[in-house]
Structure formats: C-alpha cells, structure tokens
Amino acid sequence: MSPFHLTRTLPEDATGAELRADVLRGLTGTPRTLPPKWFYDARGSRLFDEITTLPEYYPTRAEREILLARAAEIAAAAGARTLVELGSGSSDKTRHLLDAMTSLRGYVPVDVSESALRQAGRALLAERPALDVHAVVADFTAGLTLPASPGPRLVAFLGGTLGNLLPEERGAFLASLRALLEPGDSLLLGTDLVKDERTLVRAYDDAAGVTAEFNKNVLSVINRELGADFDPDAFSHVAVWDRERQWIEMRLRSEVAQTVKIPALDLTLDFAEGEETRTEVSAKFTEERVRGELGAAGLTPVRWWTDGERRFALSLSTV
Numbered sequence: 001m002s003p004f005h006l007t008r009t010l011p012e013d014a015t016g017a018e019l020r021a022d023v024l025r026g027l028t029g030t031p032r033t034l035p036p037k038w039f040y041d042a043r044g045s046r047l048f049d050e051i052t053t054l055p056e057y058y059p060t061r062a063e064r065e066i067l068l069a070r071a072a073e074i075a076a077a078a079g080a081r082t083l084v085e086l087g088s089g090s091s092d093k094t095r096h097l098l099d100a101m102t103s104l105r106g107y108v109p110v111d112v113s114e115s116a117l118r119q120a121g122r123a124l125l126a127e128r129p130a131l132d133v134h135a136v137v138a139d140f141t142a143g144l145t146l147p148a149s150p151g152p153r154l155v156a157f158l159g160g161t162l163g164n165l166l167p168e169e170r171g172a173f174l175a176s177l178r179a180l181l182e183p184g185d186s187l188l189l190g191t192d193l194v195k196d197e198r199t200l201v202r203a204y205d206d207a208a209g210v211t212a213e214f215n216k217n218v219l220s221v222i223n224r225e226l227g228a229d230f231d232p233d234a235f236s237h238v239a240v241w242d243r244e245r246q247w248i249e250m251r252l253r254s255e256v257a258q259t260v261k262i263p264a265l266d267l268t269l270d271f272a273e274g275e276e277t278r279t280e281v282s283a284k285f286t287e288e289r290v291r292g293e294l295g296a297a298g299l300t301p302v303r304w305w306t307d308g309e310r311r312f313a314l315s316l317s318t319v
C-alpha cells in the first residue's frame with residue numbers, strides 16, 4: 001500500500017484568529033454579515049450532509065448525475081495523472097471520477113478539515129492501494145501551494161462552492177487557480193444554474209427546517225468559540241432570491257430587539273427587531289457568465305455538461 005501523506009498549511013491557531021476577525025468585521029459592519037465558512041463545525045457539516053438528501057435540495061443530486069454520466073468523458077478530456085480536489089470533504093462524489101481516470105497515479109484532496117481528509121484517505125486507500133494520496137489541510141481561498149505531483153493535473157472544484165464567494169472574491173480566486181495550472185492541466189468546475197425563483201428558494205428554505213438549523217448553527221459556533229450568548233431561537237431563517245445579482249441570500253432575522261455579548265471580542269451588539277444579518281450568498285450562473293468569469297481569469301473553457309433538467313453544470317477549462 002502506498003503511504004498516506006498529509007501536509008498542514010494551516011497554523012494551529014489560524015482558525016481562532018480568523019473567526020474573531022471575521023465576526024468582528026462582519027457583525028460591526030452595515031449591513032451585518034457573517035462568512036458562510038463558519039457554518040461547518042462537526043454539527044454544521046452533519047446538517048449540510050442532511051441538506052444534500054432533502055427533496056428540495058437538488059444541486060448535489062444534479063451534480064452527481066453529471067459525474068456519473070460523464071466521468072469517462074471528463075477523464076478522457078483531462079487525461080490527468082493527478083486529481084487535485086478542492087474542498088474534498090468526504091470525497092464520495094469524486095469516486096465516480098477517480099474510477100474513470102485510467103491514467104491516474106495520485107490524488108490530492110484539499111480541505112480545511114483534517115479529520116475528513118484522514119477518513120476519506122483511509123477509505124480510498126483501502127479500495128485503491130496503488131494510488132498515491134497526498135492530503136493537504138488548507139484554506140484554498142487563501143493562496144494554495146500544491147505538493148509536487150505528476151502532470152497533467154486535473155483540479156476539481158465541485159459542489160457549487162464557487163457561488164459562495166462574492167463576485168470580486170471569485171475573480172481573485174479563479175485567477176489564483178489559473179496560477180496553479182501548467183500547460184496540459186485542467187480545471188473541472190461545478191456551478192449551480194439560474195432557474196425559476198420558487199425552485200431556488202425552496203432549495204434554501206426546506207419544509208423540514210434543516211437549512212434553518214444549518215443557518216442558525218453559525219450562532220452556536222460563535223457562542224462556543226467566542227463565549228457569546230446568542231439565543232439561536234430568537235433568530236429566524238430567511239432565504240431570498242436576489243434577481244439582479246443572481247444569487248440566493250441566506251439571512252438570520254432578529255425576531256426581537258435584543259443585546260448580544262461576545263466576550264472574546266469585548267463586544268456588545270444591539271439587534272433591532274427585524275434586523276437581518278447576511279450569512280451566505282449562493283450565486284447561480286448562466287453558461288455565458290461562467291465562460292466570462294473563467295475567461296477573465298485567463299482560463300479557456302473547453303467543455304460544458306449539465307444534468308438532464310439543466311439545473312447544474314460542470315465545465316472543463318484549460319490554460
């Protein structure tokens with residue numbers, strides 16, 4: 001069996017310092033905001049996994065449908081010896097792709113969660129003992145250095161997570177991905193597509209209330225990590241489609257006028273009744289917009305695949 005390598009690029013305390021900075025900036029700004037990456041502690045990750053199984057939340061199923069149907073085509077077009085996966089999580093959707101990549105020698109999963117990387121790496125090596133797995137614990141939005149690996153490389157960024165970045169962050173992020181690629185390498189990008197408002201809003205405001213729990217979980221994260229006294233039940237979940245900016249916005253609405261203390265930041269916040277804090281943007285794309293943003297980052301889109309209902313897309317780009 002090939003050894004399992006793991007590289008940490010996150011300093012032990014990076015998360016704490018970043019959370020404090022993000023919460024301070026976001027909750028003292030106007031309007032108040034919180035970055036979506038803080039949803040994902042152990043409970044938040046479990047809730048997200050539950051979201052992906054909800055009848056209303058179509059993106060995961062639509063993307064899996066494309067990967068299943070097109071894995072051989074994607075593998076042939078990329079001809080890669082190394083698969084790099086950003087935000088690999090449990091690597092389960094990637095299995096289809098890995099199985100189709102006949103020239104594959106190495107897999108480089110990149111994630112902020114070391115436990116997810118270890119678990120996924122172990123499971124994968126049990127099935128593919130000849131595969132070189134080099135996991136990287138990193139925040140891929142903060143400038144990424146990859147371990148040396150045989151080219152050509154296929155960098156996969158799936159799940160529609162690009163949409164959680166704001167437009168200006170997206171441009172910088174795609175340019176940083178472009179900078180990682182060498183001639184012959186390619187980028188496989190998953191993007192959710194613009195569709196009717198009802199379908200979009202229901203995907204982010206499910207009947208069982210799982211997305212509401214997921215949204216409020218960020219308050220529990222801040223309570224635990226920063227000693228705050230948010231009462232998650234005093235906030236309600238809001239999901240709205242911003243037609244102009246073409247994104248779904250999740251917010252937490254303060255149901256009453258209330259004061260919240262965040263001791264680790266020496267901060268006291270007054271929330272007005274009805275005041276909303278933006279907790280996530282999830283942009284939806286058209287093919288033209290994806291092409292435009294890839295092109296602006298110096299990437300050349302070469303293939304475009306959607307599911308049968310054209311809800312979600314995978315695009316392949318080269319440099």
Ligand code: AVJ
Pocket residue numbers: 051059159160161162163164203204211280281282
């Ligand atoms: C992390 C991009 C897969 O924006 O759809 C799910 C996160 N938020 N429900 C998305 C999410 C609310 C999700 N992705």
